Amino acid sequence: MLNIVMAVMRRDLKLAMRRQADMTAVLFFFVIVVSLFPLGIGPEANLLRKLAPGVLWVAALLATMLSLPRLFADDLKDGTLEQLALAPHPLGLVVLGKVLAHWLVSGLPLALLAPILGIQYDLSTDALIVLTATLLLGTPALSGIGAIGAALTLGVRGGGVLLSLLVLPLYIPVLIFGAGAVDATVAGLGAEGHFSLLAALAFASVGFAPWAAAAALKIALE
């Protein structure tokens, strides 16, 4: 069971390393979007501190969206997806491997970049740590939910726009609790509640989303 998850993950990571342009484009998008706000708003530290959690989280959502359309599209085009669907293990495990690999090349680097970008918003050290922690905990949910959208829009013309319309509303809870945790810390309140809910969202979506995505992929392959 675990073997196939690891095998798919290793393969996807190897492919991501061979075409790093895709990965760096996503990260640069994140860096640029986050950096544009302080430039546009000007040096008002109080305002920036207030905006920071929301801006960083929305930028992370959009950056994740950018990489989603290719999650299954390449495998569909070159016939690999058929082979994966015909292998004698559940397709859900294959999707789980792909979701984990997607998180490792998009969500994880985004979370690790966030504290550096957060300095532009004059966030305190505590707030930066909480921001990074929420992104680490929340981005797996983005990859999981995104996989359902990517599978549902696979092979659809103009699927990219449809994918955003499908997936972004589903990201709202992650956004609210993720940005909320940082707000709560800045305001001096505890963020434990937010963290518990984020963890629940992450586990639920990484656990269930691959099976929903697998069902959608089977329809796409017909």
Add this chain to the structure above:
Amino acid sequence: MLEARDLVCIRGERRLFAGVGFRLEEGELLYLRGKNGAGKTSLLRMLIGLLPPESGSITWRGHAPRSEAFRADLCFLGHANAIKEELTPLENLLESVHLAGESLSEAEALDALEQVGLAGREDLPCKYLSQGQKRRVALARLVHERRPLWVLDEPFVALDSSAVAWLADLIGAHLQRGGAAVLTTHQPVDITAGTQRELQLGA
């Protein structure tokens, strides 16, 4: 072994075929023939469980095509080569075997690549290979493949005549081991081993 009964295929309001059925035993080869658009690929996709038939039934040793027992016995080679341009032939072969839930040593993989005539190109990314060479990378999987049911969609496309003869021998050896095979092709191929059967679609 493989039995299909009264299959009906409807693709986008149009009925491609109806009442198609056959029985394939060990060591038998089934050629699917028919004009372009007669439904050969659709029938293949039905046999492997990717496309549910409108009506009719398919069984392999009592298992339905979507079951894991069926998929553990199946080797499918589609129109697309299912290889990654960024990976080398060796990596592609090893990955495809691993992802299919089987194991293959590196020595066996190198031997398979040599047999398909890719010796010396094992470490070249596949994007630098020609169409025929990419097809050979995909076919290398068959060299050490011991699953009993092979379903091949146009396996001879893009191959030169020596590779066609090599593949025909490989399929013949598979039939002699007691395997079964279903394939579509437009060109005449000389496979002498096993029993040959033919199914004409859209006649």
